[in-house]
Amino acid sequence: MKKDKKRTVEHCLVIDIGSLARANILSNDCHGTWVWRDDDNAVTSSAEYQHNQGIFTLRFASNDQNKVQNIRISTTPCNYGNHRYWFTCPGENCGRRIAKIYFVDGQFLCRHCHKLNYLIQQCSKRYVAQLNMQRMRIKLGWPLDHDQVPFIKKINKPLNKHHKTFRAMVDKHDEYERQHNATTMALFNAFIDRLDRFKES
Ligand SMILES: [Zn+2]
Structure with a gap:
C-alpha cells in the first residue's frame, strides 16, 4: 500500500x-x-x-x-x-x-488515517476555479463553450472598457483558467491512481 x-x-x-x-x-x-x-x-x-x-x-x-x-x-x-x-x-x-x-x-x-480528504478538497477547488473563470468570461463577453478562449478575443478590447481594466480582467481570467486546469489534472491523476488500484486488486 x-x-x-x-x-x-x-x-x-x-x-x-x-x-x-x-x-x-x-x-x-x-x-x-x-x-x-x-x-x-x-x-x-x-x-x-x-x-x-x-x-x-x-x-x-x-x-x-x-x-x-x-x-x-x-x-x-x-x-x-x-x-x-x-x-x-x-x-x-x-x-x-x-x-x-x-x-x-x-x-x-478514521478518514484522517485513510487520507480521505484529498479528493473532496480538490473537487471543490476545481469547481471554484471553474466558476470564477466562467464568471470572468461572461463579464468579458467570451464564449463559455470553448476549452480555450480564441487568442484573438484576448487582444480585442471591447469598446466599452478601458485598456487597463481589460488587461487586468484577461490576466485574472488566465489565472483562474490555470487553477482550473491544474486541479483538473490533479483529479485526473488521482482517478488514474484509483484505476490502477482497482486493477491490482
Ligand atoms: Zn484515525
Missing part, C-alpha cells in the same frame, strides 16, 4: 456509530452481522460484530484473509440524561473520537 493514495469517502464502506446505537447494538454482549447495501438494497458486503464492555469487535474477510479488529467505544453526556457514542480510531498514533469509521486496505480507520 502506497502511503499517498488518494481516495474519496463515497467509495468506502462506512459504519456510522449512530446507526449502531439506533439498532441497539451498543448494549452489552450484542452480536450479529452488519451488512452494507447498494442503491438497489442488495447486500454488497458484511462483517460479523460483537459489542462488549465498550469494545466493538469486527470479524470480516479481506483479500481471502480473516481479520479481527477491536474498536473502542466511548460516550459523552448530552441533553436529557442521554449520551452520545463515539468510536476511538484504532489507527496508530491516532485515537481520534469519531462518529464514522471507513474501510480501506483491509482495515477500519
Whole structure:
C-alpha cells in the first residue's frame, strides 16, 4: 500500500456509530452481522460484530484473509440524561473520537488515517476555479463553450472598457483558467491512481 493514495469517502464502506446505537447494538454482549447495501438494497458486503464492555469487535474477510479488529467505544453526556457514542480510531498514533469509521486496505480507520480528504478538497477547488473563470468570461463577453478562449478575443478590447481594466480582467481570467486546469489534472491523476488500484486488486 502506497502511503499517498488518494481516495474519496463515497467509495468506502462506512459504519456510522449512530446507526449502531439506533439498532441497539451498543448494549452489552450484542452480536450479529452488519451488512452494507447498494442503491438497489442488495447486500454488497458484511462483517460479523460483537459489542462488549465498550469494545466493538469486527470479524470480516479481506483479500481471502480473516481479520479481527477491536474498536473502542466511548460516550459523552448530552441533553436529557442521554449520551452520545463515539468510536476511538484504532489507527496508530491516532485515537481520534469519531462518529464514522471507513474501510480501506483491509482495515477500519478514521478518514484522517485513510487520507480521505484529498479528493473532496480538490473537487471543490476545481469547481471554484471553474466558476470564477466562467464568471470572468461572461463579464468579458467570451464564449463559455470553448476549452480555450480564441487568442484573438484576448487582444480585442471591447469598446466599452478601458485598456487597463481589460488587461487586468484577461490576466485574472488566465489565472483562474490555470487553477482550473491544474486541479483538473490533479483529479485526473488521482482517478488514474484509483484505476490502477482497482486493477491490482
Ligand atoms: Zn484515525
